[in-house]
Amino acid sequence: MKIHTTTIKKVNVMSMLLAVILVVSMFTGAISMAAAATTGQSGNFVITSPYANVDWKTYGQYKADFHSHSTNSDGSNTVAQMVEDHYAKGFDIFTVTDHSVLTENWDKAAKGAITTERKAEIEAGVGRDGKGMIDIDNCDEQSATDHINSFFANYNDVTGGTRTMASTIAAVEALGGITHINHAGRYTGGAAGGANGATASNNPATIKKYVDLFMAYPSLVGMEIVNKQDDESRSDKILWDNILTQTMPTGRFVWGFANDDTHSVGATGFAWNVMLMPELTQSQTRTAMETGAFYAVSRIDRREGINALNLALTTPSITNIVVEGNTITITGADYDVIEWISGVDATTGLVNVIATGASIDVSNYADVIENNYVRAQLKSQNGIAYTQPFGVTGPVSAVVTLSGVTDVVVGNDATYTVSVGDVSKLATVTLQFEVDGAYFSGKSFTGLNGFDVLGDVEWTQAGNGVWTGRVTLVNFNGGVSSTGALDIFEMVFSSNSKLLGTTDVKLVNAVLSGYAGADVAVYIDSLIANGLVQTSIGQYFSKYDVNRDGVVDQLDLTTAQLFFMAKEGDANWNTAKAADVNGDGRVDIEDLIFILKNIAW
Secondary structure, eight states, X not given: OOOOXXXXXXXXXXXXXXXXXXXXXXXXXXXXXXXXXXXXXXXXXEEEOTTTTOOTTTOEEEEEEOOBOOTTTTOSSOHHHHHHHHHHTTOSEEOOOOBTOOBOOGGGOSSSOOOHHHHHHHHHTTTTTTXXXXXOSSBEEEOSSSXXXXXXXXXXXXXXXXXXXXXXXXXXXXXXXXXXXXXXXXXXXXXXXXXXXXXXXXXXXHHHHHHHXXXXXXXXXXXXXXXXXXXXXXXXXXXXXXXXXXXXXXXXXXXXXXXXXXXXXXXXXXXXXXXXXXXXXXXXXXXXXXXXXXXXXXXEEGGGTEEOOOTTSOOOEEEEEEEETTEEEEEEESOSEEEEEEEEOTXXXXXXXXXXXXXXXXXXXXTTSGGGEEEEEEEETTEEEEOOOEXXXXXXXXXXXXXXXXXXXXXXXXXXXXXXXXXXXXXXXXXXXXEETTTEEEEEEEEOTTOEXXXXXXXXXXXXXXXEEEEEEXXXXXXXXXXXXXXXXXXXXXXXXXXXXXXXXXXXXXEEEEEETTTEEEEEOEEEEEOEEEEEEEOOOOTTOTTOSSSOSHHHHHHHHTTTTOBTTSTTHHHHGGGOTTOSSBOOHHHHHHHHHTXXX
């Protein structure tokens, strides 16, 4: 999963260049973004959604517990018992995070492990209509300091040692793992409710402690905002918003997690995370944890007065999130109200609710949206669902977008287009883009809709096979105006005839200028809303080429016969479906006839 790289350029004759780049880190995929503070101005805003790549129609919603304990530390039940309990309660992802005890996976726990055979049954969904549950490899609640959960790293700190939070996070990061901070309120005083908890969570020194960690370590993906029936996290949502208030201007997103921190089977099922993924795998789970493609749910939020201990009650859920222009719209179920939050109210010291309703037009709240973010929570008496924060940047006067092919057959051309929207008298555009020379070579570069390319594209080598191109476009008719998206530039690249793989084409900079009035040349504020297109270069196979050898012949018919009468849902369907050439979910005589008719005798 990729999050589009976005560059904000603010340029005018009276101000310095303000460049803020959206980055996807190797660990977190966290979005980096910044802009000048908004002050109630109307105009175009760019909303960066952690759900931008979620296909709500096809993605699954997978219930995850990222914090639990067994008899290997201070839990009351064995790993096997905890696994079975989560499986019975409908979880899809379950991690064992004992205190300073590394759990490689369920069947390799220090003691009380589940059998390898039973693990395989659970992963296959036996007894649950094929709906499996998976674990995460190499998990540990690092407990030598303030507690930190680590995932995907074969690392264990030493309780009572001289570790610091920073050194623990750094060690996990060096091993390629990720972390999140646990029950911060236990250490800050935020476990308390009322004024005392709010005061603790608004303490500048406390906020700085966590901001410094998040800014220093991209593998630190987030923090628990709900822990153990909200007993130790009553005021941690306040702390979360205070952290976001300081990190978001630098572009650092911090994701919020809800976990039971369960120490027994009776304490499970009160808080979880809903991971939005195309399939249930460890790698997809990691991607969702890193990019914020999930929402957190709790039956209990003590500050909100929600205390639904009955596990049979239906909690709020989210079925779609759409960002269009300046508006975010949430569709959900089983909620009474949706609240939109940005920052902390300076008077009350509580989270700052700025609006209610299924939609928010951020341009209407530019004077109260603090430091470029807003988040939402869906509430009922049965529970609460928390979205991750949305980045908000603006207003800007022009939006620049890169679009292009996402799949291309090896050896064929790939076309990309740059467009601008909401411009007036745009006369000159200089673009800077990056392309991997191992995959692509330039074929043609053309100005569109009244723009011409001035001179040639200037190329410089950026390293590692990547080339940077710079091109200037000009209009000789007094500039171009457009309220909607207007294509201004087309790039065509020829793909390497032999190299398969995935590559990125990036638009890394755009400088726009035009006219104010009849003849005053001015820079135009602009923002690159979508600056990255990821393209997969592959080999095309006919659907009748069942064995994928590049030709349709009798061997394809013979291969299909191996799967005769296989149907969707069968254990071998991932392999057999190549023979389902008519796409009806089964391999039958019709598929064989279709293959036969397409054989090149």
